[in-house]
Amino acid sequence: MMRPDPLLLLLDEPTAAIDAETEHDLFSRWILGGRDGDLIVVLQDGQVREIGSHAELIAARGLYAELFQLRSDGYR
Secondary structure, three states: OOOOOOOOOOOOOOOOOHHHHHHHHHHHHHHHHHOOOEEEEEEEEEEEEEEHHHHHHHHOOOOOHHHHHHHHHHHO
């Protein structure tokens, strides 16, 4: 029961309990499909660590990029 285009989508370990195929489908729609969101906020130890779009955070090569790379390496 979710709006087709929610105003805010908050994800905390969004795929922790789903299978790899479904996880790939979700990330394909959110990130690879151009729905990477206007703003991603990376939290660490309760503090804002990084803010930006998927492309900006990947280019910054910070924590988000590191975690994204680790996750994607598992599927190659």
